[in-house]
Amino acid sequence: MGGNGKGDASIHAFFPPTPQSSPVKRSATAHIGDGFTADELRTALQPKPAEPWQPPSEYTESDIRDLYPGPKAVTFMGRVCNLFDVANTPKTPRSAKGCVKLCVKDETGAITVRLWYADHMPALRLGSLVSIWTNHISNGENGTLSSASAPLYASLFPERDRSCHLMLHENSDNGSMHKKPLGFRKGQPLARLMTLQSFIDGGCDVLDARILVVVKSIGPKKRVTRKDETVTENISLTVQDDTAEATLGLWGSTAASPLGRAVSESSTNPEAVIVSEGWEAGETILLLQGxxxxxxxSTYLNLTSATTIDVDPDIPDAAWLRHWSVRQRSREAINPPFPEGVFDLTIIRSGPVRCLYTIADLDEVARAAPTETFQGYLSVLITEVKLHEYRKRRMLFAGECCSMPVYANDVVATCKGCDQRVVLRVSPKIIGQVMDETAVVGPGRLLFSDRAWRSLLGREPAGLLKLGDEETRYLSDRLLFCRVTLLFGWTGDESVAGGGICVLDVIA
Structure with missing residues (x-):
């Protein structure tokens, strides 16, 4: 191509030269923000704690039997005697996540309460002490909303209706309020109360029959899938009285009642405590009605919509059953704890009166003075030793948890019921029969202290775990047909020592 003399007409003239380096980027401008500080943003994003509920108007305090249907602002207090979940229906409010139906009672009457909740259900349990504020009491219709024992009902939705409220008392509950059953009169038997065996033999057909039982053991909580694919929780309790034994099944929300639970530290309830204890096996008494x-x-009991249950009722029969249960558990315990502070080893060794008993003498004195506590010496011959056998069966050490025996060749084991670690002691049954010239003491009836085990075995109880098979057999043969002197104590309180002979020390 040619030019006209006025300039370079080549193709290169139409394109600027390529720069030797990248163009310099603009420096980023500083982030201006929205004008709020980090502390202000953090405060704004945190949810505001719910304000403590304050009655919007004056509420009349009333006993449950004095309530009557109609609009009126009333408040009452009582204990939860039944609790079960209510399935959602087309009539369920859209803002409600679920509903539970409670039966609340005091010493005068009972009322059914429907409690709706949107975020979470309050930590209610059977036997919980609650206060309720409501502005309307209604009659039940066709038995769907309430039962015959609690004909009136109230409906609460505290998260959406500020005119109603439910307060759960825990820290302020000393366990004495509203503990008497309905119809109880001091000095008179409780109506329709029968033994568990009478209930099994036909008393279950009696309307609103009552049985008084003690919790013997608490099983593990399970998650059960029903036929409709819904999942619920279940826990089974073994209950008994002095005539029979049965299984009580708790489902849904009631399954949490026997177990201890942790209460959130951020709870807005001023009555809340950090830890709430559960029911105790051998201690908790239940009065079941209907x-x-x-x-x-086997006998299986469950809670229906018409059932009421009193936890630890304040009646003389409950105190008697609890005392019976403590004695029974102590008698049946495979390795009860040695009673500390009941006997004085120094007095036995160096006291002015040191009595040598025979087994027959001990039996005679114990029968003549069943409530007395005494101590002395016994000279006995060991005629049976099962040390080697129990080692092979891995039962050298024994304990108890959840009313189930725990055995292991270790000083600590894990309970299969609650997965808690249990401290074990030497099994008393490794020493079988002992005898003197007058009588025989059966296996397991001698309750040895740790000091007595050291004196008898010549080592700490944990030292048995270091022995081999031959060493254990040799020690067992050494003890067999050995005459020893036992420094013993005896107490008539069977809840302390289980009616066994307490061995404080052994002299070979």
Missing amino acids: PGCKLNR
């Missing part, structure tokens, strides 16, 4: 019953090989 329970459901299934009789097969």
Whole structure:
């Protein structure tokens, strides 16, 4: 191509030269923000704690039997005697996540309460002490909203309706308020109260029959999938009285009642405590009125909509049953704890009166003075030793948890019921029969202290774990047919020592 003399007409003239380096980027401008500080943003994003509920108007305090249907601002207090979940229906408010139906009672009457909740259900349990504020009491219709024992009902939705409220008392509950059953009169027997065996033999057909039982053991909580694919929780309790034994099944929300639970530290309830204790096996008494019953090989009890349950009722029969249960558990314990502070070893060794008893003498004195505590010496011959056998069966050490025996060749084991670690002691049954010239003491009836075990075995109890098979057999043969002197104590309180002979020390 040619040019006209006025300039370079080549193709290169139409394109600027390529720069030797990248163009310099603009420096980023500083982030201006929205004008709020980090502390202000953090405060704004945190949810505001719910304000403590304050009654918007004056509420009349009333006993449950004085309530009557109609609009009126009333407040009452009582204990939860039944609790079960209510399935959602087309009539369920859209803002409600779920509903539970409570039966609340005091010493005068009972009322059914429907409690709706949107975020979470309050930590209610059977036996919980609650206060309720409501502005309307209604009659039940066709038995769907309330039962015959609690004909009136109230409906609460505290998260959406500020005119109603439910307060759960825990820290302020000393366990004495509203503990008497309905119809109880001091000095008179409780109406329709029968033994568990009478209930099984036909008393279950009696309307609103009552049975008084003690919790013997608490099983593990399970998650059960029903036929409709819904999942619920279940826990089974073994209950008993002095005539029979049965299984009580708790489902849904009631399954949490026997177990201790942790209460959130951020709880807005001023009455809340950090830890709430559960029911105790051998201690907790239940008064069941109108329970459901299934009789097969074993007796199965459950709670129906018409059932009421009093936890630790304040009646003389409950105190008697609890005392019976403590004595029974102590008698049946495979390795009860040695009673500390009951006997004085120094007095036995160096006291002015040191009595040598025979087994027959001990039996005679114990029968003549069943409530007395005494101590002395016994000279006995060990005629049976099962040390080697129990080592092979891995039962050298024994304990108890959840009313189940725990055995291991270790000083600590894990309970299969609650997965808690249990401290074990030497099994008393490694020493079988002992005898003197007058009588015989059966296996397990001698309750040895740790000092007595050291004196008898010549080592600490944990030292048995270091022995081999031959060493254990040799020690067992050494003890067999050995005459020893036992420094013993005896107490008539069977809840302390289980009616066994307490061995404080052994002299070979």
